[in-house]
Amino acid sequence: MAANLPQAMAIAQIRDENARTKTFVLDGRLEAAPGQFVMAWLPGVDEKPFSLAQADPVTLTVAAVGPFSRALHSLAVGDRLWLRGPLGHGFTLPERGSSSVSVSRPHPERGSSSASVSRPYTERGSSSASVSRPHPERGSSSVSVSRPHTERGSSSASVSRPHTLLLGGGYGVAPLRFLAERLLATGHAVSMIIGARSAAELLLVDAFTAMEVRLWLATEDGSAGLRGLATDVIAPALAAAPAETAMVYACGPTGMLRALAAICQARELPVQLSWEAPMRCGIGLCSSCEVGDGWLTCLDGPVFGFDPSR
Numbered sequence: 001m002a003a004n005l006p007q008a009m010a011i012a013q014i015r016d017e018n019a020r021t022k023t024f025v026l027d028g029r030l031e032a033a034p035g036q037f038v039m040a041w042l043p044g045v046d047e048k049p050f051s052l053a054q055a056d057p058v059t060l061t062v063a064a065v066g067p068f069s070r071a072l073h074s075l076a077v078g079d080r081l082w083l084r085g086p087l088g089h090g091f092t093l094p095e096r097g098s099s100s101v102s103v104s105r106p107h108p109e110r111g112s113s114s115a116s117v118s119r120p121y122t123e124r125g126s127s128s129a130s131v132s133r134p135h136p137e138r139g140s141s142s143v144s145v146s147r148p149h150t151e152r153g154s155s156s157a158s159v160s161r162p163h164t165l166l167l168g169g170g171y172g173v174a175p176l177r178f179l180a181e182r183l184l185a186t187g188h189a190v191s192m193i194i195g196a197r198s199a200a201e202l203l204l205v206d207a208f209t210a211m212e213v214r215l216w217l218a219t220e221d222g223s224a225g226l227r228g229l230a231t232d233v234i235a236p237a238l239a240a241a242p243a244e245t246a247m248v249y250a251c252g253p254t255g256m257l258r259a260l261a262a263i264c265q266a267r268e269l270p271v272q273l274s275w276e277a278p279m280r281c282g283i284g285l286c287s288s289c290e291v292g293d294g295w296l297t298c299l300d301g302p303v304f305g306f307d308p309s310r
């Protein structure tokens with residue numbers, strides 16, 4: 001389908017993930033990269049962006065926090081919603097043994113010609129692209145972990161596979177499962193950190209436990225895994241990694257992404273962050289999703305290789 005024409009899909013299955021989060025499996029499929037999003041429209045309610053938790057079949061994982069998401073939660077199997085997409089730039093896979101390639105893309109200072117940005121990673125067979133740009137020198141930060149962590153899942157990752165580290169907070173865990181499946185299928189080792197306020201709010205732990213990933217949990221109240229934030233687990237997860245980390249990926253609350261960007265800058269680790277901003281059009285026309293130095297989250301992102309807000 002043309003990405004910007006709404007397409008009706010019916011709900012084939014609804015799963016309760018936790019007290020405020022449901023997963024909706026729809027009866028259609030999209031050709032999409034992990035990290036891309038759709039605009040979901042409910043006539044008479046609103047249209048909002050949602051990351052693809054899966055593309056085949058189309059799957060959305062939604063936290064009920066306000067009018068639109070509650071309206072989605074009130075739907076039943078067989079009800080329809082209308083989707084535009086896939087939209088935006090998704091995550092790209094680390095390219096084995098590659099050095100950076102330079103690409104140009106329009107700079108957010110509209111009217112200027114273009115800015116050269118470095119794009120070290122390409123996803124085979126995908127048209128999506130993520131970019132990275134050098135971080136300005138803004139000092140360093142460090143993370144210390146004061147308590148033993150909890151590592152679950154497989155420890156059989158081969159040292160020969162490039163290692164990737166994924167961090168998910170809230171419903172941001174859902175598109176990372178889609179990404180983890182792609183990474184595993186293309187021969188990467190995966191460590192996954194899931195963060196939440198409490199054990200009851202952790203998302204998709206069973207799904208990740210069933211995958212061949214090193215799984216780390218962090219809860220703010222200590223009811224599962226490490227007591228602390230997802231970013232507190234980065235140091236032990238990197239220390240236990242079976243190989244040098246080729247890429248860090250994250251999706252979750254803005255505070256977590258900002259902290260992670262600073263940590264990756266200090267450790268000189270490449271990172272891809274799935275950023276959120278209020279969206280109306282989803283295709284670069286309205287500027288409602290503009291962040292930082294004029295980046296349009298819907299068009300330039302939502303996945304950025306840097307903190308776009310700075």
Ligand SMILES: Cc1cc2nc3c(=O)[nH]c(=O)nc-3n(C[C@H](O)[C@H](O)[C@H](O)COP(=O)(O)OP(=O)(O)OC[C@H]3O[C@@H](n4cnc5c(N)ncnc54)[C@H](O)[C@@H]3O)c2cc1C
Nearest residue numbers: 048049050051061062063065066067068069171276277302
């Ligand atoms: C690229 C992109 C991908 C997104 N993917 C998803 C997704 O996969 N799943 C999903 O559930 N949402 C996702 N969102 C957010 C989604 O688009 C809506 O913003 C969200 O559903 C809230 O809309 P609402 O109308 O229900 O509530 P709003 O009226 O927009 O918000 C109600 C209140 O809740 C607050 N709020 C909004 N989101 C959260 C949150 N996550 N946790 C706590 N408080 C919150 C708002 O600040 C506001 O105070 C995504 C947003 C973007 C930009």
Ligand code: FES
Nearest residue numbers: 282284286287298
């Ligand atoms: S949502 Fe309209 S420009 Fe991004």
